[in-house]
Amino acid sequence: MTVPQPPEPIPGARLLFSLDPAVSHLNHGSFGAVPIGVQRAQQRLRDEMEANPLRFFAQGLVDRIAHTRRHLATFLGADPDGTALVGNATTGVAVVLQSLGLRPGDEVVTTDHGYGAVGFSVERECGRTGAVSRTLRVPLTASDEEVVEIVRTGLRPGRTRLLVIDQITSATARLFPTAAIVGVAREQGVPVLVDAAHAPGMLPITVASVGADFWVGNLHKWAYAPRGTAVLVVAEPWRERIQPLVVSWEQDSGFPARVEWQATLDYTPWLAAPVGLFTLRSLDLDRVRAHNAALAAYGQRVVGDALGVAPADLPEPGGPTVSMRLIPLPPGVATTMDAATALRARIADRLAAEVAVMAWNDRGWLRLCGQVYNKPDEYDRLAVRLSALLAQG
Structure with a gap:
């Protein structure tokens, strides 16, 4: 199966936020991001x-x-x-x-x-x-x-x-x-x-x-x-x-x-x-929702592929408008809350990417979000570098 195509970016949306451009902010779901206005x-x-x-x-x-x-x-x-x-x-x-x-x-x-x-x-x-x-x-x-x-x-x-x-x-x-x-x-x-x-x-x-x-x-x-x-x-x-x-x-x-x-x-x-x-309405609320959900789905597939997760093993969120996606981590990785917290910090420090790492039912999971300030290449970079980081133990 081919990776789904990422959505077209919403023009000017990234400029509405004061986020550090040196970091990939892929975890909007935890604390959000407040537009400058x-x-x-x-x-x-x-x-x-x-x-x-x-x-x-x-x-x-x-x-x-x-x-x-x-x-x-x-x-x-x-x-x-x-x-x-x-x-x-x-x-x-x-x-x-x-x-x-x-x-x-x-x-x-x-x-x-x-x-x-x-x-x-x-x-x-x-x-x-x-x-x-x-x-x-x-x-x-x-x-x-x-x-x-x-x-x-x-x-x-x-x-x-x-x-x-x-x-x-x-x-x-x-x-x-x-x-x-x-x-x-x-x-x-x-x-x-x-x-x-x-x-x-x-x-x-x-x-x-x-x-x-x-x-x-x-x-x-x-x-x-x-x-x-x-x-x-x-x-x-x-x-x-x-x-x-x-x-x-x-x-x-x-x-x-x-x-x-x-x-x-x-x-x-x-x-x-x-x-x-x-701000949401000025960007077109329906377009924002569709963009974010499609981008999260793209990120799930490219990162999942890089980790060797078959598409059939990637959890479906249960709806086309959900802007968060889950990826199973390799067995034995981040299986406790302390280990998940430590891995999240390592990803932030070494890969300059903010993600959510969860320990649920004795399995480690990576949660990615899609938001209007995100770009497909941020998920691509994470996919390329995350496998190497996990291999280091």
């Missing part, structure tokens, strides 16, 4: 804040946050009245977990594709309340139908108080059939929290159509927002039960203001986030 918008907001802090915080800031929330919720197809701005998806997960009122005998169900920090949050809340956590094993090659069936048989109505499912998995770059999973859980009376950390900006999603009780997503990854910008979307029956991690002056205002307002928090990332959406 968004950086400048946030700096203007910081300048406004520092010019008169009292005026900035005390005169109209709550309304400005609400206006931003409406803008971002509309982009995501979510109900603005059920959407709260939070610092990141993991924060949103923590808010939900501590609002559930878990008790001994309750359980929280996750999958083995879940994000590590979310798993820590589940374990902490279960340890604090006497509830238990249970992990469903989902094979990497499972079809959507098989994933749904694993969830269906893994839930225990009356005991399972929450199912946490990823929309796009971080560790395995897999798109899960979230709407179908939510439907199965609803049949059994189990609430669902969808961790959609990578979805905003990457996928043409409508949050309302997913139908989850809780949905969290970052806008600082694929929607070009400043870091620290995410949303927690809560279905109407749950909103009055949602409590912030820290109580502040908007507590009596109810959800979402009671979750958003944290006194002297730096709100400039949120207020600048609409400029990120403007």
Whole structure:
């Protein structure tokens, strides 16, 4: 089989970012990259804040946050009245977990594709309340139908108080059939929290159509927002039960203001986030999504070929718009988190390439992303040099 052709570059897109040109930035999914125009918008907001802090915080800031929330919720197809701005998806997960009122005998169900920090949050809340956590094993090659069936048989109505499912998995770059999973859980009376950390900006999603009780997503990854910008979307029956991690002056205002307002928090990332959406639209959102997914697929094939991985052994993400791809590393390489972290650092230092290296199910994996600032030759160079680096042990 031939390697897929890379997409045509989007003219001028690389110039929108201040990334170091001496480095191949192939891991947009971890921390994103903020366009220069968004950086400048946030700096203007910081300048406004520092010019008169009292005026900035005390005169109209709550309304400005609400206006931003409406803008971002509309982009995501979510109900603005059920959407709260939070610092990141993991924060949103923590808010939900501590609002559930878990008790001994309750359980929280996750999958083995879940994000590590979310798993820590589940374990902490279960340890604090006497509830238990249970992990469903989902094979990497499972079809959507098989994933749904694993969830269906893994839930225990009356005991399972929450199912946490990823929309796009971080560790395995897999798109899960979230709407179908939510439907199965609803049949059994189990609430669902969808961790959609990578979805905003990457996928043409409508949050309302997913139908989850809780949905969290970052806008600082694929929607070009400043870091620290995410949303927690809560279905109407749950909103009055949602409590912030820290109580502040908007507590009596109810959800979402009671979750958003944290006194002297730096709100400039949120207020600048609409400029990120403007940047996406100016590049043509559909074109950006298609470009990024095609470039990630190209990178997966050329690097996979260089490592001797047959095309049939390269995991498919489950959708044509997923801009992250996974490549299995040779057996015995990066099979633990410490080893994966060390290999990522070696690749960054010796190959001048930023990638993600994962240890999942006792196997090392390389995760590559595609973004408008990337070029095909960056993946080509990595493919040529990575095999030699791995051979050095």
